[in-house]
Every structure is written in structure tokens, then in C-alpha cells.
Amino acid sequence: MKYIIGIDAGGTKSELIAYDLDFSPVYCKTGGFGNPAVNLDKTVNNIISLIGECVTDLGREDCVFIAIGMAAVETGNYAQLIKEYVERAFVVDAVVLNDAELACKAYFGEKDGILAIAGTGSSCYVQKSGKGQMVGGWSHILGDEGSGYHTVIEVFKNIVNKYDKDIPFDKLSNSMLEKIGGTSRSDIMDFIYSNEKNTIASLFPVIVDFSMQGDRYAVELLENAGRHLAELTCTAYKKAGFNGNVTIGLKGGIFHNSCFIVSSYINEIQTCLKDFEIIGEDISATRGACSIYKQNYNGGKIAPKNLQ
Numbered sequence: 001m002k003y004i005i006g007i008d009a010g011g012t013k014s015e016l017i018a019y020d021l022d023f024s025p026v027y028c029k030t031g032g033f034g035n036p037a038v039n040l041d042k043t044v045n046n047i048i049s050l051i052g053e054c055v056t057d058l059g060r061e062d063c064v065f066i067a068i069g070m071a072a073v074e075t076g077n078y079a080q081l082i083k084e085y086v087e088r089a090f091v092v093d094a095v096v097l098n099d100a101e102l103a104c105k106a107y108f109g110e111k112d113g114i115l116a117i118a119g120t121g122s123s124c125y126v127q128k129s130g131k132g133q134m135v136g137g138w139s140h141i142l143g144d145e146g147s148g149y150h151t152v153i154e155v156f157k158n159i160v161n162k163y164d165k166d167i168p169f170d171k172l173s174n175s176m177l178e179k180i181g182g183t184s185r186s187d188i189m190d191f192i193y194s195n196e197k198n199t200i201a202s203l204f205p206v207i208v209d210f211s212m213q214g215d216r217y218a219v220e221l222l223e224n225a226g227r228h229l230a231e232l233t234c235t236a237y238k239k240a241g242f243n244g245n246v247t248i249g250l251k252g253g254i255f256h257n258s259c260f261i262v263s264s265y266i267n268e269i270q271t272c273l274k275d276f277e278i279i280g281e282d283i284s285a286t287r288g289a290c291s292i293y294k295q296n297y298n299g300g301k302i303a304p305k306n307l308q
Contacts, residue, residue, distance in 0.1 A: 001026070002064050004293050005054060006286030009034020009047060009070040010097060011120030011149075012198040016050050017262060017286040018058060023294075027058055036082065037072035037139065038196050044085055056247075067289035067295070069102025071121065072139065095292055099161050100125035101132050105288030107249035107279055110295065114246055116233045118225070118254035118261075120201040122147035126235035137234040140197050146228035148201035148254050151221055152176075155191060155207065161187070172218050174209045179203055219260055225263025231232040233265075234272040251280040256282045 001020055008015045013033040018027035031053075032046035047068065055063050066086060073079045086094040099170065104125045106117045117124045121144045123137025135177045136143055144150045169177070177183045180191040180203075192200065208219035237246060244259045248269070256260055262280075269276065 002062050003027070003058055004065040004067070004289050005048065005051060005063060006102070006284075006289030007047065007066070007068040007070075008102065008285035009043070009068060010037065010099060011035045011071050012047060012134060012201060014050055015284065015286060016054055016103045017056055018063075019287075020291055021064075023287075023290040025132075027054055029053055032196055034068075035071040035198075036078040037075055038198070039164045040078070040081075042068070044082060048083065048085065048089055051086065055090060060090065063090065063092050065289070065293050066090070066092055067102060067286075067292050068094065068096045069099035069288060070096060071099050071284050074098050074134075075166055092294030094262070095269075098125070099136075099285060100134060100136065100137060102288035102292075103251050103283075103285035104132060104249075105174070105291040106283050107251070107284050108247065109291050112242075112247070113249060113279075114233055114236050114240070114242075115249040115251055115254070116229055116236075116265075117251045118146055118148070118229050119252035120148050120198050120228060122150070122232065122252075122254075124232050127241040128242065135238065135239055137233045146225040146232065146254070148204035149197045150228075151225050151254075152200050152203045153192075153289045154221060154224075156188065157246065160188065170217055172207065172215055175206055176203060176212070179206060204254070205257070210259065211260055222258050223264040224261040225254065226261040227268045229261070230272075233269060237273060245275040245277065247277045247279060249283070251282065251285070 003018045003020050005018050014031045015027045017025050020026050029050060031050035034043050034047055036043045073096055083094050083096045100117055100123050104127045107115055112128045117123050122299055124135040126133050140149050145173060155176055162169055193220055207218050207221055211222050
């Protein structure tokens with residue numbers, strides 16, 4: 001059975017799904033993070049290992065195409081480096097592109113749309129008239145408002161503010177400090193400055209849990225995240241020159257794990273966009289590999305070079 005591989009490599013984990021040439025999923029695997037801006041060597045090792053497990057199970061010679069969507073890959077020459085690593089290791093055509101672009105292909109194919117993405121980081125990817133562009137996605141130092149990382153950091157900013165003013169911590173803050181294993185100044189600084197951003201973002205579910213229990217502070221944090229993401233989407237709409245109806249896809253665990261974020265997001269979107277449709281389904285970005293394969297190889301009628 002000939003198959004293609006799609007990989008969604010994010011700041012916290014990587015998802016691999018293999019599809020047969022009818023574009024039905026036949027294999028699924030998750031692995032380590034895939035953000036070269038965080039750690040290039042670990043990213044390459046994680047991706048090579050993930051692909052290696054797949055081709056071992058399905059047959060190395062039957063893999064005809066690999067598409068990888070990867071956070072921060074547009075920085076420097078990361079895309080070319082990783083493409084060369086993969087093609088050399090597995091002797092197969094590969095495409096490496098930004099994870100948002102791959103996800104956009106999964107949601108819209110070749111049609112126009114805006115994909116709002118909120119996971120460890122946040123961004124919008126706009127696809128219009130055959131061209132794509134990123135809005136936001138500046139990473140945690142310059143942006144990422146509305147993301148899991150940014151929302152968790154907001155809690156820790158509140159914690160250190162209360163710490164300096166000798167104000168008692170709220171329940172959510174106490175729970176966060178319990179998760180990191182300490183309440184001292186050094187405990188807090190060690191956690192924030194010694195960990196990669198995906199580790200910090202992994203505390204986001206604590207906020208969601210408190211919101212579901214009715215914690216007002218947690219709800220406020222999530223509603224603020226929804227507003228940040230809506231503002232980014234409206235900016236993307238204007239920047240791309242849309243006029244009238246637009247289809248918006250919601251991607252990432254931040255959207256799909258909190259009703260407060262989605263509700264706040266839609267309410268805010270309605271203030272700046274009058275005609276839009278929401279794709280609420282959480283479609284795997286790996287399906288973008290099917291769209292790219294179909295477009296570039298004419299639905300399988302043109303063989304990739306490794307099969308010619």
C-alpha cells in the first residue's frame with residue numbers, strides 16, 4: 001500500500017498521520033516537540049524518529065511523499081535543513097513549511113480562508129487568491145497573546161505582583177505554585193527561566209479546570225484570551241483585503257478545550273466582521289499533506305521523483 005505522511009510539529013508535541021492514496025488515514029503516532037527555534041537538534045531527532053517508526057511499520061519503500069508543518073520553520077534556513085535531513089534519511093520527496101500553512105491547507109484546501117491557531121503559541125494564517133501569509137505568530141517574546149503560554153504567564157505575573165505586595169494568593173495561583181513544586185521567589189524564577197515555553201504552556205489545563213469550577217479569575221483569563229485571538233483574526237481579515245463573507249477555521253487545543261474562549265472569541269469577532277462562517281471542527285493539520293500531494297502530483301497521476 002502506497003501512502004503519504006503528514007506531520008504537524010508543534011511547540012509541545014508532534015502528530016504524524018499517514019494516509020493512503022485515497023486520503024484515508026491508515027496510521028497515527030505522536031512524538032516530541034518540533035520547533036527548531038526552541039532546539040534544532042532535538043526537533044530533527046524527534047521528527048526523524050517519528051517518521052522512522054511509521055515507515056518501519058508501514059514499509060519504507062511504500063512511502064511516496066512527506067509534508068511537515070513546523071512551528072518557526074520560516075526562521076533562517078530551518079525549512080531547507082530539515083527537508084534535506086528527511087529526504088536524505090528516507091529517500092522520499094518532502095515538503096517542509098510553517099505549521100500554520102499546512103493546517104490552512106487541511107481546513108480550506110486551495111480555497112480562501114483565515115485559520116486562527118491557538119496552542120502553545122498563537123497566530124493567524126490567511127489564504128487568499130492562491131497566496132498565503134502569516135499574521136501574528138511572533139513567538140512568546142514579541143507576541144503570542146491568547147496562547148496557552150501567554151495565558152499561563154499572565155497568572156505568574158499576577159503571582160509575582162502579589163508576592164511583592166504581600167497580598168495573599170488566590171486559589172488558582174496557589175494551585176499553579178503547587179504544580180511547580182514551590183512558592184519561593186527562587187522556585188518561581190527557576191520554573192519560568194529554566195523551562196522551555198511548551199513546559200510552561202502545559203499548565204494551561206489548570207486554568208481551564210478552575211474556570212469549569214466557576215473561578216471568576218480563571219474565566220476572566222480565558223475570556224481575555226478569546227478577545228486577543230479575535231483581535232488578531234480581525235487584523236488578518238483587514239490585512240488580506242477581504243471584503244464580505246469569510247470562512248474562519250479554529251485550530252488548536254486552546255480553542256477546543258474551553259467554551260469560554262470560543263464564546264468570547266465569537267462575541268468579539270461579531271463586533272468587527274458582519275459576515276463569516278466558523279469551521280469549529282478540529283481538523284488535523286496533517287491532512288494538509290493530502291491537499292499538497294493532490295495539487296503537486298495531480299492526485300497521484302504524476303509520480304514523485306523517488307518513484308520515477
